[in-house]
Amino acid sequence: MNKSLIIVLATSLMLGACGSTEQLNVMQDDTGDKVTQSSTQSVSYKGDNLFPPGDDTMKPESKVSGGTFDYSQWTLVWQDEFDYPNDELENNWISQNGPTAHPLVASSRWRENAVVVDGNLELQARKETRAGQEWTTGNVWSKESFGYGYFEARYKYAAAPATNNSFWLWPAHGSPKGEKRCEIDINEGHFPNVVNSNVHNWTDKWTTASGGLKHYNNQIAHTFYGEPVHSIQLDEPVKTTKIRLTSKNPKSVYLREFRLFGPSVNELPIAMEKLPDSVVNLAAQDDVQITHSGSSWTENAKESFMTDDILASRWVSNSQGTKWIQFDFPFEQDVSGIQLVNGLLKDDGINNGWLEDGLANRNLMTDFTIEYFANGNWQVVHEYQSSEIANFGEEFHTYGVAWDEDYLRFYFDGKLFYTVRNDVCFSDTAILLSLAILKQNYSGEITEDLDGTAMTIDYVRYYQKKSSM
Ligand SMILES: [Ca+2]
Ligand SMILES: [Ca+2]
Structure with missing residues (x-):
């Protein structure tokens, strides 16, 4: 393989449900042509399963935990x-110098x-x-390649939406014959505080029933900060015929429960539990009309x-554009409390891996606004911005992966949050640092x-386990 052949764009992006993903990574050679065939055999399967049917190698055997x-x-x-x-950057790094062919990248x-x-x-x-592209950014990869070990970078995100702030591993200098082509995304960070960690198998691809080409991966939008639950007790009840929630969350909104309470509910119930019999959710009544984006x-x-x-x-919700949900009451209501639960929880599980307690929340909304309609106008009753809780464009954090023959363990600020079994990545890899600007509201x-x-x-640091040296 031509040593300068492969530039991979770090733009794998989660769409939709846990485990149900669509890939946007594209490989290109240095002439800008997409590589549509890998050097190894592509495999076709029927069905829309994420994993090829019958492939037991993808299934976990035991939980590992490193703390x-x-x-x-x-x-x-x-x-x-x-x-x-x-001018000494070239001692360790090679830079991309040219257009980025991926159709979703604007830089x-x-x-x-x-x-x-x-x-x-x-x-x-x-x-x-x-x-021919309206923005410019940077993308570098290491001259050296590295094997099993712990890779860590300390960095801040570019502090604006639409960026993909990526620290990742890819065999930029080629893989030994017979080895699978493995991509380890230690973090494809999205402002303000989303961490996407993922392993791609670019060798084994299969065609879905709908004709799409899939490959094994496990994209997850980790949202360590913020809470699934928002409980909002209003100072004064509002009289209204409509309530709506609007969000610019880049991906789908996962709304598990949405509750509206009247003034008779003095104390908001526990959001993660079923409602007591005595408490009525005004949003759940048969005569309430629900419309959405x-x-x-x-x-x-x-x-x-x-x-x-x-x-x-x-x-x-829909994955693109603004998301909203609206409740229309048949007659005016007094609303004094609002409660919602959103995102993916640990119990939702993931494919081929494990999430750690305390760092298991995924796909929490980055922002939302709740408004009520009164006197012919929409009026804001509550606003939330996750960037006010954690802003990775302002804060340095460390992102790491410990990679060995059996497992890939992902760390945030030195704390394990996610483990996957290693079925793919067995040969040396370069380190890449890449900023991309993404179209279509992907981030x-x-x-x-x-x-x-x-x-x-x-910094970027690479460690090897003492017992393996
Ligand atoms: Ca529900
Ligand atoms: Ca430094």
């Missing part, structure tokens, strides 16, 4: 602290956008048309699931706010 990462068991064998002049990527300054590597986003077509996602008093069932709306932002990397 907090123990650096004392590991030896630092390679590092880049970016503590040198900009060409250049060495000029990868700037070493003040002890950091900045991958800078700029509003400038080059190579659209439901996901990928799964059973009816709007009635958000008011059925069953935590396990949920409405799943939020493209705005002028992007101009001048930067994915800012303090």
Whole structure:
């Protein structure tokens, strides 16, 4: 394989339900042509299963847990602290210099956008048309390749929606014959605080019943900050005929329960439990009309699931554009309390892996506004922005993966949050740091706010386990 052949765009993006994913990663060669055939055999299967039928190698055998990462068991064998002049970046890294062919990426990527300054590597986003794309960013990969070990980077996201802030592993310098082509996304970070960690098998692909080409992966939007539950007690009841929730969440909204209470409910009930018999959910009455921005077509996602008093069932919204849900009452109501549960919970499970207690929430809404209709106007009664709780564009965090023959363990600030069995990744890999700007609201709306932002990397470090040396 041509050593400069493969540039992979770190733009794998979750769509829809846990385990039910659609892939947007594209490989291209340095002429910009997409690689549509891998060198190994593609396999066709019938059906829409994520995993090829009968493939038991994908199933977990036992749970593993590592807790907090123990650096004392590991030896630092390679590092880049970016503590040198900009023109020394080439000692360790190769830069993309040209357009980005993926149809969802709006940025060409250049060495000029990868700037070493003040002890950091900045991958800078700029509003400038080059190579036919309206934005520029940076994308670098290591000259060296690495085997099993612990990879960690400390970085901040570019502080605006529509960015993909990626620290990932890919065999940029080629794989040994017979090895599967493995991509490990340690984090494809989306502002303000979403962590996407994933393993892709690019060798074994299969065709679904609907004609799509799938490959094994397990994309998950981890949302460590924020809560599934929002309980809002109003200071004064509002008289209204309509209530609506609106969100700009980039992906589908998972609304498990939505409850409205009248003034007779003095104390809001426990959101994660069934309602007491004495408490009425005004939103769940038969004569309430529910309208919305659209439901996901990928799964059973009816709007009635958000008011059925069953935590396990949920409405799943459209994935693109603004999401909203509206409740129309047949006559004016007094509303004094609002309660909702959203996102994916640990009990929802995942394919081929395990989530740790305390860091298991996924797909929580990044934002929402609740309004009521009165006197001919919509009036805001509650607003939520997850960037006010955790803003990874302002805060440095560490993202890591411990990779061995059996497992891949993903760490956030040194805490294990996610483990998958290793069925794919057995040969050396390069390290990549990539900023992309994404179209179609995949990680939020493209705005002028992007101009001048930067994915800012303090360091990249690689460790090997002491017992393996
Ligand atoms: Ca429900
Ligand atoms: Ca540094």
